[in-house]
Amino acid sequence: MTAIRAAFKAYRMHQVLIMPRFARLTIALGLATAVFPVDAEYYFNPRFLSNDLAESVDLSAFTKGREAPPGTYRVDIYLNDEFMTSRDITFIADDNNAELIPCLSTDLLVSLGIKKSELLDNKEHSAEKHVPDNSACTPLQDRLADASTEFDVGQQHLSLSVPQIYVGRMARGYVSPELWEEGINAGLLNYSFNGNSINNRSNHNAGKSNYAYLNLQSGINIGSWRLRDNSTWSYNSGSSNSSNSNKWQHINTSAERDIIPLRSRLTVGDSYTDGDIFDSVNFRGLKINSTEAMLPDSQHGFAPVIHGIARGTAQVSVKQNGYDVYQTTVPPGPFTIDDINSAANGGDLQVTIKEADGSIQTLYVPYSSVPVLQRAGYTRYALAMGEYRSGNNLQSSPKFIQGSLMHGLEGNWTPYGGMQIAEDYQAFNLGIGKDLGLFGAFSFDITQANTTLADGTRHSGQSVKSVYSKSFYQTGTNIQVAGYRYSTQGFYNLSDSAYSRMSGYTVKPPTGDTNEQ
Numbered sequence: 001m002t003a004i005r006a007a008f009k010a011y012r013m014h015q016v017l018i019m020p021r022f023a024r025l026t027i028a029l030g031l032a033t034a035v036f037p038v039d040a041e042y043y044f045n046p047r048f049l050s051n052d053l054a055e056s057v058d059l060s061a062f063t064k065g066r067e068a069p070p071g072t073y074r075v076d077i078y079l080n081d082e083f084m085t086s087r088d089i090t091f092i093a094d095d096n097n098a099e100l101i102p103c104l105s106t107d108l109l110v111s112l113g114i115k116k117s118e119l120l121d122n123k124e125h126s127a128e129k130h131v132p133d134n135s136a137c138t139p140l141q142d143r144l145a146d147a148s149t150e151f152d153v154g155q156q157h158l159s160l161s162v163p164q165i166y167v168g169r170m171a172r173g174y175v176s177p178e179l180w181e182e183g184i185n186a187g188l189l190n191y192s193f194n195g196n197s198i199n200n201r202s203n204h205n206a207g208k209s210n211y212a213y214l215n216l217q218s219g220i221n222i223g224s225w226r227l228r229d230n231s232t233w234s235y236n237s238g239s240s241n242s243s244n245s246n247k248w249q250h251i252n253t254s255a256e257r258d259i260i261p262l263r264s265r266l267t268v269g270d271s272y273t274d275g276d277i278f279d280s281v282n283f284r285g286l287k288i289n290s291t292e293a294m295l296p297d298s299q300h301g302f303a304p305v306i307h308g309i310a311r312g313t314a315q316v317s318v319k320q321n322g323y324d325v326y327q328t329t330v331p332p333g334p335f336t337i338d339d340i341n342s343a344a345n346g347g348d349l350q351v352t353i354k355e356a357d358g359s360i361q362t363l364y365v366p367y368s369s370v371p372v373l374q375r376a377g378y379t380r381y382a383l384a385m386g387e388y389r390s391g392n393n394l395q396s397s398p399k400f401i402q403g404s405l406m407h408g409l410e411g412n413w414t415p416y417g418g419m420q421i422a423e424d425y426q427a428f429n430l431g432i433g434k435d436l437g438l439f440g441a442f443s444f445d446i447t448q449a450n451t452t453l454a455d456g457t458r459h460s461g462q463s464v465k466s467v468y469s470k471s472f473y474q475t476g477t478n479i480q481v482a483g484y485r486y487s488t489q490g491f492y493n494l495s496d497s498a499y500s501r502m503s504g505y506t507v508k509p510p511t512g513d514t515n516e517q
Contacts, residue, residue, distance in 0.1 A: 304340070346369045
């Protein structure tokens with residue numbers, strides 16, 4: 001009996017030890033089957049939020065990775081990692097109910113600096129989503145190639161990644177005209193004075209003589225106007241009454257103001273005409289001309305446009321004549337750099353593109369320049385009308401009008417031209433300038449002039465001007481050849497035509513002597 005009882009006890013113990021292992025294996029397999037079924041989606045139990053299923057929230061969208069429901073959010077907008085503004089942005093769900101699409105209107109995108117001409121609108125899609133007419137809820141990548149958006153719900157950040165070529169970049173040094181100031185109302189005065197007194201004791205010219213000279217450069221600033229005057233006073237006295245003089249003289253007086261929307265300046269009074277195409281002359285009247293003083297320093301003068309493609313976020317650096325002159329970071333995709341500072345004599349540009357993975361691309365951009373070349377898209381103009389001021393009694397004061405225009409085109413072309421028209425003088429100019437890359441830069445223009453001289457004779461002639469420039473990066477050498485104003489017989493400029501005693505090709509002063517021209 002004892003042996004039988006011991007054997008039965010051993011069997012019961014073995015059964016107790018074996019069964020829990022089997023039970024644990026069965027439970028584990030059951031849990032694995034329940035939690036990780038084949039091809040099943042995540043399920044969020046709404047009872048964790050509310051016991052009443054009728055009032056529970058639809059959580060199905062969160063199973064697809066969406067972090068927030070559609071609606072309007074106050075977000076900080078970043079363009080290529082640069083903070084731009086904070087706005088209320090409406091978000092809608094995409095067709096798969098997996099992501100939020102920001103409704104970015106064309107007006108908003110343009111205000112961020114994206115070029116309107118590059119945007120592809122899809123108003124029909126917008127209408128189907130029942131959003132405001134001014135919104136475009138099409139994904140940004142469908143409106144701009146290689147663009148993307150990312151919404152950080154926690155930080156309320158909306159990041160836009162747009163290839164740099166689609167962004168109307170602000171040039172380095174740009175300051176919004178809204179921040180410009182006219183300055184305070186004020187007066188100013190610069191003066192220069194010198195004088196002497198001489199006591200001559202010689203027998204022939206005994207006596208005392210005095211001399212004094214004063215130059216005054218005065219001005220008044222009132223609002224946006226600047227009044228300037230340059231006057232002189234001279235005094236001379238001596239033992240002989242015939243040598244005495246006491247005279248005030250106004251050299252020039254003018255008033256000017258800036259025209260900010262046109263990046264131009266208006267001058268009324270005494271001034272000089274623009275000398276880019278025709279010879280500059282002194283006149284009294286009105287002048288309006290564009291001025292680079294209202295542009296950022298990086299937009300002064302001419303410099304080539306650099307084009308390239310970045311495989312990822314890359315650092316772009318530019319060297320000229322061995323010196324670093326520019327550095328920036330660009331997003332993936334094509335990019336354009338158009339705010340390189342101008343160099344007086346050019347100098348080839350070495351462009352280095354360093355990718356995020358450490359790879360480096362290097363390219364060279366030839367750079368030579370001549371005075372007439374303008375940056376692509378920039379227009380330089382000048383318009384003057386008034387009366388010619390000769391400053392002597394040999395010339396008359398004809399009334400005239402003069403205009404000139406230069407415009408930079410893509411491909412480093414600059415067409416230009418101008419005109420001068422007076423009663424007895426007409427001149428017309430037409431020319432072209434081009435940066436030839438490896439072959440340097442050149443400009444060529446021709447002027448046709450028709451003149452009626454003081455003696456009534458009519459003359460017609462042409463003047464040709466050509467300029468060539470080439471810089472050699474390896475040796476630091478710049479070559480500039482100017483064929484300046486090769487003129488045919490019969491060509492006169494405006495100043496020549498103003499001589500009141502002009503006959504043929506000679507000037508006859510009142511004394512009757514002849515000065516060859």
